[in-house]
Amino acid sequence: MTSLFVEQLTVIDCAYLDATRGLVGESWIVDIELIGDLDEQSMVLDFGEVKRRIKKVIDQSADHTLIVPQQASGLSLHQAGERSSLSFRSARGLIEHHSPSIALSVADADRIDAAAVVAYLQPRVASVLPPNVDELRLSLRSERIDGAFYHYVHGLKKHDGHCQRIAHGHRSRIHIGIGGQRQPTLEAALAQRWADIYLGTIDDLVDSSGGQCRYAYTAAEGRFELALPAAHVENLPGDTTVERIAEWIASGRWLPDAPAALEVRAYEGVMKGAIARRPIAA
Ligand SMILES: Nc1nc2c(c(=O)[nH]1)N=C([C@H](O)[C@H](O)COP(=O)(O)OP(=O)(O)OP(=O)(O)O)CN2
Numbered sequence: 001m002t003s004l005f006v007e008q009l010t011v012i013d014c015a016y017l018d019a020t021r022g023l024v025g026e027s028w029i030v031d032i033e034l035i036g037d038l039d040e041q042s043m044v045l046d047f048g049e050v051k052r053r054i055k056k057v058i059d060q061s062a063d064h065t066l067i068v069p070q071q072a073s074g075l076s077l078h079q080a081g082e083r084s085s086l087s088f089r090s091a092r093g094l095i096e097h098h099s100p101s102i103a104l105s106v107a108d109a110d111r112i113d114a115a116a117v118v119a120y121l122q123p124r125v126a127s128v129l130p131p132n133v134d135e136l137r138l139s140l141r142s143e144r145i146d147g148a149f150y151h152y153v154h155g156l157k158k159h160d161g162h163c164q165r166i167a168h169g170h171r172s173r174i175h176i177g178i179g180g181q182r183q184p185t186l187e188a189a190l191a192q193r194w195a196d197i198y199l200g201t202i203d204d205l206v207d208s209s210g211g212q213c214r215y216a217y218t219a220a221e222g223r224f225e226l227a228l229p230a231a232h233v234e235n236l237p238g239d240t241t242v243e244r245i246a247e248w249i250a251s252g253r254w255l256p257d258a259p260a261a262l263e264v265r266a267y268e269g270v271m272k273g274a275i276a277r278r279p280i281a282a
Pocket residue numbers: 010011013059063156159161163168240241242243268
């Protein structure tokens with residue numbers, strides 16, 4: 001038996017419900033190992049097939065979904081055909097979500113962590129493997145980040161892919177500079193402000209009474225609605241693409257005394273993002 005490995009086969013950019021943290025955005029890097037006999041090509045599985053089969057299953061299941069702990073005591077979940085509705089009591093307050101069912105991954109767990117997502121994915125990935133593969137080892141890890149980062153959840157209603165889903169998210173590093181010098185204090189301040197944040201688009205905010213913010217829109221996959229505590233939210237003026245997020249950070253409007261110049265390198269999950277600069281005032 002020989003073992004084949006692929007490091008960082010893909011990244012799962014998702015959101016999940018957590019009893020303490022509320023709605024959490026996450027980016028898990030997926031590594032895989034396949035153990036089996038060699039096929040007629042002297043391979044455990046052609047790397048091309050690994051991508052076609054395994055990455056595809058992951059991209060079409062947990063990736064860009066809201067992952068729900070089915071056994072959690074605070075969860076009330078109703079799935080009727082192609083529509084799903086849920087409410088979830090967290091220490092941060094009540095979260096409600098209504099969407100097409102494909103926007104949810106329902107895991108047989110009382111809390112969501114990397115192990116619960118591996119257990120969710122394991123049978124789905126195993127079902128697309130050829131018979132010569134005896135064992136599948138999936139592991140999820142977070143990107144190593146030495147500086148500041150935040151976890152955010154958002155939805156891009158105009159996106160024609162899975163990013164249209166109102167509750168998917170990322171774990172993202174942030175670089176903020178002035179005159180080419182990183183500013184760890186500013187980076188830490190933003191990371192603290194955006195620890196487990198929902199980045200909402202003001203146009204999608206349909207109600208903000210009673211301490212809750214409710215967002216709703218119709219996208220190509222159907223109708224999406226999300227309500228969560230106002231303290232869990234930052235509302236941005238436009239779409240929450242990483243380009244707009246970088247511009248918003250560079251605008252300095254989150255700082256009491258914004259410096260005249262700010263250079264921002266904002267990430268969306270792992271190894272990709274956008275750069276924006278605040279122009280130097282005259
Ligand atoms: N220019 C931009 N493109 C995209 C943005 C964006 O902000 N600016 N955002 C998204 C989505 O929010 C999405 O979450 C990013 O997902 P990503 O993993 O990059 O997309 P894929 O799943 O298609 O890529 P994989 O390599 O398969 O993971 C999309 N685009």
